[in-house]
Amino acid sequence: MSTNSPRRVTIRDVAEAAGVGVATVSRVLSGTGSASPETRERVLAAVAALDYRPSALGRNLRRQRSGGIGLLVPDITDLFYARLADGVMAGAREAGEPVIIGVTGDDPEREADRIGALVEQSVERVIAVPAGDGESWAPAIRAGLTVVFAGRRGPDEPAVPAVLADDRTGMRTALEYLAGLGHRRIAFLARYGDRRRVRTFLDTLAALGVTADEDLVAYARASRDSAYAAAAGLFQHRPDLTALLAGGNLLGEAAVLAARELDLRIPRDVSLIMFDDVPWAELCSPPLTVIAEPARDMGYRAAELVLREGRRAREPRVVTLPTELIVRASCAPRRRTRPGG
Amino acid sequence: MSTNSPRRVTIRDVAEAAGVGVATVSRVLSGTGSASPETRERVLAAVAALDYRPSALGRNLRRQRSGGIGLLVPDITDLFYARLADGVMAGAREAGEPVIIGVTGDDPEREADRIGALVEQSVERVIAVPAGDGESWAPAIRAGLTVVFAGRRGPDEPAVPAVLADDRTGMRTALEYLAGLGHRRIAFLARYGDRRRVRTFLDTLAALGVTADEDLVAYARASRDSAYAAAAGLFQHRPDLTALLAGGNLLGEAAVLAARELDLRIPRDVSLIMFDDVPWAELCSPPLTVIAEPARDMGYRAAELVLREGRRAREPRVVTLPTELIVRASCAPRRRTRPGG
DNA sequence: CTGAAAGCGCTAACAC
DNA sequence: GTGTTAGCGCTTTCAG
Numbered sequence: 001m002s003t004n005s006p007r008r009v010t011i012r013d014v015a016e017a018a019g020v021g022v023a024t025v026s027r028v029l030s031g032t033g034s035a036s037p038e039t040r041e042r043v044l045a046a047v048a049a050l051d052y053r054p055s056a057l058g059r060n061l062r063r064q065r066s067g068g069i070g071l072l073v074p075d076i077t078d079l080f081y082a083r084l085a086d087g088v089m090a091g092a093r094e095a096g097e098p099v100i101i102g103v104t105g106d107d108p109e110r111e112a113d114r115i116g117a118l119v120e121q122s123v124e125r126v127i128a129v130p131a132g133d134g135e136s137w138a139p140a141i142r143a144g145l146t147v148v149f150a151g152r153r154g155p156d157e158p159a160v161p162a163v164l165a166d167d168r169t170g171m172r173t174a175l176e177y178l179a180g181l182g183h184r185r186i187a188f189l190a191r192y193g194d195r196r197r198v199r200t201f202l203d204t205l206a207a208l209g210v211t212a213d214e215d216l217v218a219y220a221r222a223s224r225d226s227a228y229a230a231a232a233g234l235f236q237h238r239p240d241l242t243a244l245l246a247g248g249n250l251l252g253e254a255a256v257l258a259a260r261e262l263d264l265r266i267p268r269d270v271s272l273i274m275f276d277d278v279p280w281a282e283l284c285s286p287p288l289t290v291i292a293e294p295a296r297d298m299g300y301r302a303a304e305l306v307l308r309e310g311r312r313a314r315e316p317r318v319v320t321l322p323t324e325l326i327v328r329a330s331c332a333p334r335r336r337t338r339p340g341g
Numbered sequence: 342m343s344t345n346s347p348r349r350v351t352i353r354d355v356a357e358a359a360g361v362g363v364a365t366v367s368r369v370l371s372g373t374g375s376a377s378p379e380t381r382e383r384v385l386a387a388v389a390a391l392d393y394r395p396s397a398l399g400r401n402l403r404r405q406r407s408g409g410i411g412l413l414v415p416d417i418t419d420l421f422y423a424r425l426a427d428g429v430m431a432g433a434r435e436a437g438e439p440v441i442i443g444v445t446g447d448d449p450e451r452e453a454d455r456i457g458a459l460v461e462q463s464v465e466r467v468i469a470v471p472a473g474d475g476e477s478w479a480p481a482i483r484a485g486l487t488v489v490f491a492g493r494r495g496p497d498e499p500a501v502p503a504v505l506a507d508d509r510t511g512m513r514t515a516l517e518y519l520a521g522l523g524h525r526r527i528a529f530l531a532r533y534g535d536r537r538r539v540r541t542f543l544d545t546l547a548a549l550g551v552t553a554d555e556d557l558v559a560y561a562r563a564s565r566d567s568a569y570a571a572a573a574g575l576f577q578h579r580p581d582l583t584a585l586l587a588g589g590n591l592l593g594e595a596a597v598l599a600a601r602e603l604d605l606r607i608p609r610d611v612s613l614i615m616f617d618d619v620p621w622a623e624l625c626s627p628p629l630t631v632i633a634e635p636a637r638d639m640g641y642r643a644a645e646l647v648l649r650e651g652r653r654a655r656e657p658r659v660v661t662l663p664t665e666l667i668v669r670a671s672c673a674p675r676r677r678t679r680p681g682g
Numbered sequence: 683c684t685g686a687a688a689g690c691g692c693t694a695a696c697a698c
Numbered sequence: 699g700t701g702t703t704a705g706c707g708c709t710t711t712c713a714g
Contacts, residue, residue: 021685057402058707077423280621362701399691
């Protein structure tokens with residue numbers, strides 16, 4: 001009944017106050033075109049006096065695009081993606097762009113739904129950790145979306161710019177380490193649909209002269225339950241395995257839990273290496289050896305990329321950031337046999 | 342050079358295709374006003390045929406508000422806030438509203454900056470974990486923002502609707518438990534600025550007949566370093582403390598790390614209870630006793646609230662969600678003395 | 683160097 | 699029930 005919020009200050013008000021046309025105000029504020037120093041000053045003064053904040057609404061409608069950056073991650077409560085998101089937000093903030101976030105649950109359908117929502121908002125720059133195989137992006141890209149993949153990429157050649165961790169090298173370093181400790185039955189707990197990494201796993205193993213066994217690869221969906229089931233299944237069906245590589249922090253968590261439940265001691269009975277360094281890896285007992293990935297940097301770089309992509313030629317780019325093996329205490333030399341084996 | 346993205350389908354195209362006026366299309370789509378079943382059908386058919394997606398840009402400009410929900414959290418890599426954000430996104434998705442996210446680092450200045458960015462986007466519904474004392478919100482609210490606090494509230498009476506955890510009860514339960522184990526020197530590791538909880542801590546202690554000592558309260562800023570320093574300081578300066586309550590999962594993590602560094606065994610030398618149940622609490626050794634807070638629900642409820650608030654009377658509301666003490670293995674009966682004490 | 687004017691796509695009066 | 703129309707605030711030709 002009382003506080004009738006005063007009408008928003010518009011560019012017109014500024015123009016009037018400064019005694020110039022609205023076009024001039026627009027030019028001065030956007031840095032486009034030219035304006036005499038004197039006019040410039042007057043406009044700026046008026047802006048300050050009225051505390052004018054240009055409305056993104058008007059600008060966006062006029063420009064036919066909403067400026068913001070869309071961000072689609074599988075699960076924001078997974079620290080890896082949270083860090084990625086943090087990096088994206090840092091980059092976006094520097095550019096003064098808002099970030100519209102959505103979660104996909106790693107489900108292509110939900111992903112498609114979220115893409116639709118972004119299109120409806122006329123967001124035309126999107127950073128995404130593509131769900132599943134990342135196949136569903138073609139239409140969106142054809143429709144004019146500028147998209148950058150982060151953390152993973154689509155199935156084929158780099159049709160879409162991407163910021164990735166060098167997990168090929170990370171994997172190799174880890175497997176060499178494990179092989180050096182004498183391990184010959186090394187399992188991989190992978191995210192469902194992560195064909196690329198599985199291939200790398202198998203190839204690298206072969207290159208190291210270790211028998212690569214596809215049955216030593218287990219797949220988990222995005223949930224904790226699924227990860228636990230996959231880990232437990234692996235331990236139970238393959239009593240011969242002596243080392244395990246977990247493809248992410250949720251997977252590693254599941255592996256630790258499953259191992260405990262089955263009374264397997266780490267690293268006495270199984271050695272464990274996990275992709276993605278997280279604080280609890282150090283708190284865990286034993287502290288986990290990990291392959292650290294620069295998630296935050298990846299997000300930041302992705303933001304840079306998606307922001308730049310707009311104005312530059314569309315030369316598909318792939319940025320690869322280094323990983324690092326951090327040795328703690330979850331790996332030990334292979335022992336002859338495993339208790340239950 | 343090739344793919345000239347075809348002009349977007351507008352409401353005009355639909356109207357033309359359906360042989361009606363644009364207003365009719367708008368009415369049918371928004372469910373407002375009336376339309377004959379026949380017309381309705383024709384419009385819907387045209388919409389489907391053209392794959393028309395209304396532009397949020399046009400609508401927003403017309404309506405003078407951007408629809409979306411702003412979300413401001415101190416740190417998205419803190420699982421508590423990530424869960425909260427997840428809940429907000431779930432609620433927003435059901436309502437078909439985009440979420441514009443920003444991080445404040447728990448810094449009122451950054452917070453003010455983010456609020457400004459939201460206002461610039463004409464976002465008028467915001468869910469926030471207010472930074473610091475949450476004092477800086479008055480202007481924004483006066484300006485017409487609908488804001489709902491989550492997880493914390495401002496300094497004064499509920500001028501702003503809020504969704505909170507019942508940490509009063511959580512604290513009481515935890516302190517009773519600790520007191521029952523014989524602890525008399527109980528410390529509190531608090532977030533800087535969290536006067537409310539500190540008061541509750543002191544009051545509850547007093548009510549339990551335990552000497553409440555303000556020097557047994559340490560404050561940490563939002564960073565891991567600050568948390569660690571505060572925890573270590575507490576342990577070093579107060580060798581008489583036998584139990585510690587950590588005000589959040591980052592604080593708890595710091596406490597575990599600091600205790601280890603100082604060779605204090607949990608729970609032999611110090612008992613530890615942490616606010617906020619996180620997966621690693623179980624992985625930790627020993628597994629941590631925690632006061633679980635329904636972070637995700639809090640976010641979801643906050644979304645409901647902020648969405649409803651628009652159309653209802655502005656009767657400030659506070660929703661309080663239950664907490665739960667989950668006893669694991671980080672607390673033990675008090676022993677006579679502490680090694681270094 | 684500057685101003686007038688034309689919309690961007692949509693909704694909400696207002697006529698019919 | 700339905701169509702016409704007037705803008706929302708901004709950028710961007712186009713004249714001057």
